Amino acid sequence: MNLNNLSCKSARNICLVKILAKLGHFPTRTTEKEAWFLSPLRSETQASFSVSLIKNLWFDFGLGKGGNTIDLIMAIKSCSVREALEFLNEDVNTFSFSPPIKKFRQKDTGLSIIDVQLINLEALLHYLKCRNIPLNIGRKYCRQVWYRSKGKQFFAIGLQNHKGGWELRNKYFKNSSSPKTYSFIKNDSRQLVITEGMFDFLSLAAMDKSLVQNSDCIILNSLAFIKRIEILIPVYDRVLLYLDNDPAGKKATASLLNQYEHITDHSDSYKDYVDLNEKLKNEKAWKK
Structure with a gap:
């Protein structure tokens, strides 16, 4: 490789963890597949900046954006692609290169x-x-x-x-x-609303427009993704739960309430229904 002419393709293969370490940022938690950092792009007390150790990509959950090594340097230094490549080229011999990425399927x-x-x-x-x-x-x-x-x-x-x-x-x-995971709607709020499904969220937006517009919102899309969002919960001052009134939803709600003191369960507001959309449909029908 010609170190004096670092290509975009080569730059994208430079290990993100090594780049962050060079810039003074170190992971607070590491798993087999990812490393979590306090965001280098903003101030925070709970790590919500993730680096995939498999794909060598980053994602800042607080900002709702991510990318590759070049994108990261551009974001941190507010510079152009060319300037980012120049920065990486200066210390390229101190960085390690990720092996060819194996697609995580x-x-x-x-x-x-x-x-x-x-x-x-x-x-x-x-x-x-x-x-x-x-x-x-x-x-x-x-x-x-x-x-x-x-x-x-x-x-x-x-x-x-x-x-x-x-x-x-x-x-x-x-x-x-694919890929299937949760949906995350950012409104730069210190309050997080969690719903179970797509129509639960849309129903809540119809019932309480102000609440949704003034909260960050996660739509799980499946209760299987609760573990994926647990890293985000401590970031917020308040977390409001709107999970289904069925055995699986109640079990998930109880588990989260047991783990965090700043979570409140709001399923009682639709206690006579399985979920928010059922309540919305029934109340509208009643008014007709």
């Missing part, structure tokens, strides 16, 4: 996204109406997603997760694209 859902648009198809407009979600709420947080599955083309209401995958819903199907 989650289970492939078999779906491929074709196009993402503003919600306008009559069938999806009707679906939102059936779930009693106002169109302005649906369009603000979701999109009309065309996707292919098993050789056929479909469309659905889509909510994007923080890794770029989509939760997909229409009248007939409930699907998701």
Whole structure:
């Protein structure tokens, strides 16, 4: 490698952990797959800056953005790509290079996204109406997603997760694209709202617009992702839970309440229903 002419491809393979150490940042916790740091981009007391040791990529959960080594230097030093490469080139012999990245494969859902648009198809407009979600709420947080599955083309209401995958819903199907994980909506708040599913979140946005707009919001998309968000919970002053009133939801709620003193359970506000959307649909029907 010509050290005097470091390419973007070579720069992206420089170990992020080594770069951060060179800049005076060290992990507070390390697992087999990732390292957690106090963010080098902002002030915080709980580590929410993650580095994937498999993909050599970073993500700042507090800012909701991430990238590769070049992106990190540009963000830290507020510089151009060329200046970032010059910085990395100066000390390239002190950095170690990650081996060729082995793709970490989650289970492939078999779906491929074709196009993402503003919600306008009559069938999806009707679906939102059936779930009693106002169109302005649906369009603000979701999109009309065309996707292919098993050789056929479909469309659905889509909510994007923080890794770029989509939760997909229409009248007939409930699907998701890879990678599947939780959705994270940032509003620069010290308060976090956690809902279980996509329509729970949309229902809460319809019921209490101010609460949602003035909170950071996590939509789990599956209770299986609770462990993934636990690193974020200590970052907030207050955490409000809106999980389902079923055995699995109650068990997850009890577990979180047992671990953190600043979490409150709000499932009592829809105690006669399984979830928020069921309450929204029933109350709207009652008023008609």
